[in-house]
Amino acid sequence: MREQPSINLESLLPYLGALVALSLVFITNGPLGPAAIHCGGALHRPINLLGCALLIASNRVAHQRAHKHAPDGKCCNNESHNH
C-alpha cells in the first residue's frame, strides 16, 4: 500500500501559487479588475506577467511532485517524456 502524502503548508504551495497567479491574471484582464491595473495601466503588464510566471512555476512544481509520488515515476501514464 502506497504511503499517503501528508497535507501541510509545503504541499499546498503549488495550489496557493496557482490561486494567486490566476487571481493576478484575472484582476489584470477580467471585467472586475481595478481600472488602475486594467486596460492600459502602467501596472497592467508587470502584474499580468508576474501572474503568468507564477502559474508556470506552480505547474512545474506540481508536475515534479506528480513524478515523485507516482509508483513508476511517470506522470499521467505519459510514456513520451522523462525528466
Ligand SMILES: [Zn+2]
Ligand atoms: Zn511529466
